[in-house]
Amino acid sequence: MPENADVDYGKVGxxxxxxxxxxxxxxxxxxxxxxxxxxxxxxxxxxxxxxxVAGESGEVDVAVAYQSSLDKEFxxxxxxxxxxxxxxxxxxxxxxxxxxxxxxxxxLLLNAKILPITQIMRKTVxxxxxxxxxxxxxxxxxDGFIETSYGRVGIASICLEEDSARIIxxxxxxxxxxxxxxxxxRLGIPLIEIAxxxxxxxxxxxxxxxxxxxxxxxxxxxxxxxxxxxxxVNLSIKNGKxxxxxxxxxxxxxxxxxxxxxxxxxxxxxxxxSVSEVRKVLPNGESEFLRPMPGAARMYPxxxxxxxxxxxxxxxxxxxxxxxxxxxIEEELEDKGLNKEMTSLLLKENKVEExxxxxxxxxxxxxxGKVLLTYPKxxxxxxxxxxxxxxxILNKDVLGHVLENLKKEKISEGDLKHVLNRxxxxxxxxxxxxxxxxxxxxxxxxxxxxxxxxxGLSLNAxxxxxxxxxxxxxxxxxxxxxxxxxxx
Numbered sequence: 001m002p003e004n005a006d007v008d009y010g011k012v013g014x015x016x017x018x019x020x021x022x023x024x025x026x027x028x029x030x031x032x033x034x035x036x037x038x039x040x041x042x043x044x045x046x047x048x049x050x051x052x053v054a055g056e057s058g059e060v061d062v063a064v065a066y067q068s069s070l071d072k073e074f075x076x077x078x079x080x081x082x083x084x085x086x087x088x089x090x091x092x093x094x095x096x097x098x099x100x101x102x103x104x105x106x107x108l109l110l111n112a113k114i115l116p117i118t119q120i121m122r123k124t125v126x127x128x129x130x131x132x133x134x135x136x137x138x139x140x141x142x143d144g145f146i147e148t149s150y151g152r153v154g155i156a157s158i159c160l161e162e163d164s165a166r167i168i169x170x171x172x173x174x175x176x177x178x179x180x181x182x183x184x185x186r187l188g189i190p191l192i193e194i195a196x197x198x199x200x201x202x203x204x205x206x207x208x209x210x211x212x213x214x215x216x217x218x219x220x221x222x223x224x225x226x227x228x229x230x231x232x233v234n235l236s237i238k239n240g241k242x243x244x245x246x247x248x249x250x251x252x253x254x255x256x257x258x259x260x261x262x263x264x265x266x267x268x269x270x271x272x273x274s275v276s277e278v279r280k281v282l283p284n285g286e287s288e289f290l291r292p293m294p295g296a297a298r299m300y301p302x303x304x305x306x307x308x309x310x311x312x313x314x315x316x317x318x319x320x321x322x323x324x325x326x327x328x329i330e331e332e333l334e335d336k337g338l339n340k341e342m343t344s345l346l347l348k349e350n351k352v353e354e355x356x357x358x359x360x361x362x363x364x365x366x367x368x369g370k371v372l373l374t375y376p377k378x379x380x381x382x383x384x385x386x387x388x389x390x391x392x393i394l395n396k397d398v399l400g401h402v403l404e405n406l407k408k409e410k411i412s413e414g415d416l417k418h419v420l421n422r423x424x425x426x427x428x429x430x431x432x433x434x435x436x437x438x439x440x441x442x443x444x445x446x447x448x449x450x451x452x453x454x455x456g457l458s459l460n461a462x463x464x465x466x467x468x469x470x471x472x473x474x475x476x477x478x479x480x481x482x483x484x485x486x487x488x
Contacts, residue, residue: 016234028085029096054297077168077183078184102190107140111145130164138159153200154199192222204255215326233248243261243293246281256284277292277293342369358400367403394420443482446469
C-alpha cells in the first residue's frame with residue numbers, strides 16, 4: 001500500500017502538475033559545440049559577477065532579487081570545446097535544427113499543437129549557472145495530452161531551452177564572499193521541457209504520468225543516464241499556495257515526496273499560513289527551502305535572434321521519421337512470435353533493429369532471439385570473457401552468416417551455440433561450421449556414462465553436460481532423445 005493510503009486527496013483539494021526536463025542527444029542549442037561532459041582539467045577559467053535586470057514587465061523577479069542578494073562571484077571552467085557563445089562573448093547562432101526536429105517529434109507524440117511562429121525568450125537567471133545571466137527558451141507546442149489509468153492529463157506546454165552550466169563546488173573568497181565554480185561543458189545542451197496541466201489528482205497518477213512521458217522521450221533521440229532527465233512537481237492543497245518540488249532523479253520517490261509535502265502544507269494551512277516557494281527534494285522524501293517561487297517578471301524577448309518559424313514541411317518531415325513507442329514495438333514483436341521475456345530483453349538492450357535485420361535472413365524469432373541475446377551471455381559466463389568483448393566478436397554480420405548457414409541446413413539448431421563458441425575462441429572462415437558427427441552407438445554409450453556418473457539431475461542439466469562433452473558432434477535433438485531414454 002502507498003504511504004498516506006488513507007488520505008482523501010479530493011477532500012484535501014490536491015492540485016498537481018509535472019515539469020519534465022530531458023537533454024536531447026545533439027550538438028548544443030545555439031552553437032555547434034559538442035554536447036560532451038568533460039572530466040579532464042579545464043584549459044582556462046573565467047570569473048564573473050552577474051547583476052539583475054528587469055523583465056518585460058519592468059519589474060525585477062523576486063527569485064532573481066534573492067539570488068542577487070547573495071553577492072556571489074562565479075568561476076567558469078572552460079575547454080577547447082568551449083566557444084564564444086558559451087562565454088557570452090558572441091551572440092547566439094541560429095537554433096540547432098536537429099534538436100528542433102526532435103522537439104517536434106516529442107510534441108507530436110504528446111498530441112500537442114505545434115506553433116507555426118514563436119518567439120525565443122530570455123529567462124533571467126543570476127545564480128551563475130548561465131554566463132549571460134539568462135537562459136534562452138522557446139515555446140514549441142501546447143495543448144497536448146496523455147492518457148493514464150486515472151484519466152487524461154493535459155500537456156500545457158513543450159519548450160526547447162538551454163541546459164545550465166553544472167556546478168563543481170564552492171569556495172570562500174575575500175570578505176566571506178562566496179565563489180561558486182561552474183563547468184561550461186553542460187551549458188547550452190538542448191533541453192526539452194514538458195509541463196502538464198495541474199490535473200494530476202493523486203501521487204500515484206503523478207508517478208504514472210512521469211513514467212509515460214519518460215517512455216515517449218526515450219523513444220526519441222535523447223541522452224540516457226543519470227542527470228540527463230529531471231522531474232519537478234508543482235502542487236498545492238485547499239487554502240494553500242503552489243510549491244515546486246525539484247530534484248527527482250528517481251521517480252520512485254515522487255509519491256513519498258508529494259505525501260510529505262501535503263502533510264507539511266496541511267500544518268501551515270492549519271495555522272493560517274501558506275508560502276509559495278521552490279523546495280529541493282531530499283533522498284528521504286522530505287524537502288528543504290531552495291529559493292522563492294519565480295514569476296513572469298524574469299522573461300523578456302531574445303533580441304539577437306529572429307522569430308522562429310516552424311513550417312508545415314518541417315512538421316511533415318518530423319512525422320515521416322516519427323519514433324515508435326515501446327508498447328507498439330512490443331505488440332509487433334509478439335505478433336512475429338517472440339515471447340514476452342525475449343521482447344523485454346530486446347527493448348532493454350536496445351537491439352530491436354538488429355533483431356529485425358537478422359529476421360530477414362531466417363524467420364524463426366525464438367532462434368534469432370537466442371543467437372542475439374541468450375547464447376552470447378551463456379558463452380560469456382562459460383568462457384569468462386566480458387560480454388562487451390563477446391558482442392564485439394559476435395556482431396550483426398557474424399550472426400547473420402551463422403543464421404545463413406542454419407537456413408541452408410549446413411548446421412542444425414543444436415549446433416548454433418557450439419558454432420558461436422568456436423568463433424569466439426578464434427576459429428576463422430568456415431572452420432567453425434565443420435561438424436564432425438559422432439557415431440550414434442558411441443554417442444549413446446558416452447551419454448549413458450554421463451548420466452550414470454551424475455545421477456538425479458534435471459533434463460536441462462544433462463543436456464548442458466552432454467553438449468559440452470560432444471562440442472557439436474551430435475545435434476541437440478539427438479542428444480535430447482538419448483537423455484530422455486535413460487533418464488525415464
